[in-house]
Amino acid sequence: xxxxxxxxxxxxxxxxxxxxxxxxxxxxxxxxxxxxxxxxxxxxxxxxxxxxxxxxxxxxxxxxxxxxxxxxxxxxxxxxxxxxxxxxxxxxxxxxxxxxxxxxxxxxxxxxxxxxxxx
Amino acid sequence: xxxxxxxxxxxxxxxxxxxxxxxxxxxxxxxxxxxxxxxxxxxxxxxxxxxxxxxxxxxxxxxxxxxxxxxxxxxxxxxxxxxxxxxxxxxxxxxxxxxxxxxxxxxxxxxxx
Numbered sequence: 001x002x003x004x005x006x007x008x009x010x011x012x013x014x015x016x017x018x019x020x021x022x023x024x025x026x027x028x029x030x031x032x033x034x035x036x037x038x039x040x041x042x043x044x045x046x047x048x049x050x051x052x053x054x055x056x057x058x059x060x061x062x063x064x065x066x067x068x069x070x071x072x073x074x075x076x077x078x079x080x081x082x083x084x085x086x087x088x089x090x091x092x093x094x095x096x097x098x099x100x101x102x103x104x105x106x107x108x109x110x111x112x113x114x115x116x117x118x119x
Numbered sequence: 120x121x122x123x124x125x126x127x128x129x130x131x132x133x134x135x136x137x138x139x140x141x142x143x144x145x146x147x148x149x150x151x152x153x154x155x156x157x158x159x160x161x162x163x164x165x166x167x168x169x170x171x172x173x174x175x176x177x178x179x180x181x182x183x184x185x186x187x188x189x190x191x192x193x194x195x196x197x198x199x200x201x202x203x204x205x206x207x208x209x210x211x212x213x214x215x216x217x218x219x220x221x222x223x224x225x226x227x228x229x230x231x232x
Contacts, residue, residue: 004162035220035221037223042225043207043225043226043228044223044224044225044226045163045209045211045223045226047220047221047222050220091162091163093163105151105153105168105211105212105213105221106153106165106168106178107163107165107221109162109163109164110162111161111162112160112161112162
């Protein structure tokens with residue numbers, strides 16, 4: 001079974017509108033972390049936001065927020081007030097197990113969602 | 120501040136030729152280092168990771184190898200490239216503890232012809 005599922009191959013949003021990118025995950029670990037990365041056409045991977053499995057509050061970073069629903073195993077990314085520069089591929093990723101040692105960097109990625117922001 | 124450098128940025132190689140991609144991290148010591156590969160239009164797959172000089176762990180069987188000759192240097196190699204080795208290779212690092220973010224380099228795009 002897929003550990004990270006992003007069901008939206010592509011999404012379109014009007015500039016200044018909000019958009020939600022879906023992500024569901026599958027793990028039997030109690031301790032895990034969820035990440036969102038942005039990949040523009042240049043290819044670099046840009047970290048956006050992180051949510052730990054024990055964090056009670058949804059993570060927020062500026063215009064980005066992570067809608068964490070633990071029971072449903074979903075970690076959707078919400079981008080508010082979309083900008084043209086938000087057009088990119090977005091990846092959801094998961095780190096399983098405790099946050100120590102090498103597990104920090106051992107992430108499982110979804111297939112990504114291409115977001116296009118229209119003017 | 121910490122920075123991560125990868126080179127070359129792009130590479131076109133014939134089948135059967137060798138490969139060497141290099142990655143260095145500046146501004147930190149004893150980082151955990153990682154090589155990921157991204158096939159066209161796909162997510163990233165972890166290939167190798169290293170917790171210290173000379174310590175390499177492989178995540179998937181493949182035609183590639185990795186080495187860490189110095190604390191902040193990570194090298195991805197192949198003796199004979201296959202067509203299936205084409206892809207976008209990303210080096211990344213994290214601290215050994217206390218940080219949750221995996222930081223990536225700019226990537227190296229490899230085309231095997």
